[in-house]
Amino acid sequence: GESVGLHLPTLSVQEGDNSIINCAYSNSASDYFIWYKQESGKGPQFIIDIRSNMDKRQGQRVTVLLNKTVKHLSLQIAATQPGDSAVYFCAENKGGKLIFGQGTELSVKP
Amino acid sequence: EAGVAQSPRYKIIEKRQSVAFWCNPISGHATLYWYQQILGQGPKLLIQFQNNGVVDDSQLPKDRFSAERLKGVDSTLKIQPAKLEDSAVYLCASSLIAGVTDTQYFGPGTRLTVL
Numbered sequence: 482g483e484s485v486g487l488h489l490p491t492l493s494v495q496e497g498d499n500s501i502i503n504c505a506y507s508n509s510a511s512d513y514f515i516w517y518k519q520e521s522g523k524g525p526q527f528i529i530d531i532r533s534n535m536d537k538r539q540g541q542r543v544t545v546l547l548n549k550t551v552k553h554l555s556l557q558i559a560a561t562q563p564g565d566s567a568v569y570f571c572a573e574n575k576g577g578k579l580i581f582g583q584g585t586e587l588s589v590k591p
Numbered sequence: 592e593a594g595v596a597q598s599p600r601y602k603i604i605e606k607r608q609s610v611a612f613w614c615n616p617i618s619g620h621a622t623l624y625w626y627q628q629i630l631g632q633g634p635k636l637l638i639q640f641q642n643n644g645v646v647d648d649s650q651l652p653k654d655r656f657s658a659e660r661l662k663g664v665d666s667t668l669k670i671q672p673a674k675l676e677d678s679a680v681y682l683c684a685s686s687l688i689a690g691v692t693d694t695q696y697f698g699p700g701t702r703l704t705v706l
Contacts, residue, residue, distance in 0.1 A: 581635070
């Protein structure tokens with residue numbers, strides 16, 4: 482079965498607010514995780530990744546946090562914009578094979 | 592840099608018919624993947640190629656699905672005969688190699704509807 486899952490299927494935020502999307506995983510041996518963004522009618526697009534030897538990694542307006550104790554990771558988007566509206570997936574990379582969760586749909590209200 | 596190309600973008604067929612999808616990966620990418628994404632779910636790996644060899648096809652329903660990458664560049668995925676439950680988006684992805692941290696780049700997908 483799948484080893485990654487997401488807490489909420491949908492998330493609605495006001496434009497300019499920060500967004501937090503959560504993901505839980507079950508395999509404590511997992512050592513590499515990726516966040517993908519998928520807009521309607523498009524393929525998933527790489528956002529940011531993190532290895533298990535890190536707790537936090539920052540990109541442009543995005544931060545991924547990894548809590549290995551509770552097997553949880555989150556994606557934080559600062560100053561959310563309408564263009565951030567999409568489905569967000571966390572994925573676990575097992576030896577080059579991606580295992581995706583079900584996704585969270587982020588809606589940004591103007 | 593051109594991305595992963597897929598065609599057709601949409602396909603509607605009746606059950607028991609056959610269908611084929613085509614993928615051209617990013618130039619120089621040795622590894623190619625086919626995923627199936629059912630509505631409301633994350634993509635699921637069907638098959639992985641390294642150059643023209645199959646690395647992983649454990650999730651491919653081999654009684655009806657087949658894939659090839661004869662020259663180690665572009666690839667085709669075929670379904671014969673199609674079932675209603677095959678309705679999904681079929682995504683192709685490629686990566687430079689197949690390392691754990693190697694980024695996979697996805698194409699736009701082919702949306703298949705089986706009636």
